[in-house]
Amino acid sequence: QKEVEQDPGPLSVPEGAIVSLNCTYSNSAFQYFMWYRQYSRKGPELLMYTYSSGNKEDGRFTAQVDKSSKYISLFIRDSQPSDSATYLCAMSDTGRRALTFGSGTRLQVQP
């Protein structure tokens, strides 16, 4: 069993839809949770960074962490075609620098 599980998709939604992306994990030591966005032929770039449980909002993006369920989510409101990319969850224990990544979910937002 992988340490971090992420549905690979692809997930196809119409423009304007609310998108929900999720990861589950097994290591209870993880405390730092991140979402990266990766466009085709590019390196991943950081979207959201949260510590421990709770919610964090940044514009159209909201990250949720439920440590009791070992479950994290990324919500995208009013999705745009420019949001079409692969979304990778990543997490770390207290070290912060050694990240464990999910395999990524490919999102397509149709105009």
Place this chain on the structure above:
Amino acid sequence: EAQVTQNPRYLITVTGKKLTVTCSQNMNHEYMSWYRQDPGLGLRQIYYSMNVEVTDKGDVPEGYKVSRKEKRNFPLILESPSPNQTSLYFCASNGDTGELFFGEGSRLTVL
């Protein structure tokens, strides 16, 4: 502009022919790392470096070497490449905030 630059971006080689993928960052970060990305497996850390002359193995170090003689550079060396090292490779660096900055990726094919 904050950058992680890696070269070459694309490379086709043959089994056993030594190659080096270079990586350079301009953010004065102490921590640098190499990842490989494979379909269904996500990003897996190969090696990391906490500072000059300090390197350590990540999750999948077999068949790879690294060196850190200068703070800005962290080359990845494949002494005798094999077909199972065909992959997309990313160099990354991060500072105290924990955010990983990735290069654009190097797509390697070993025949």
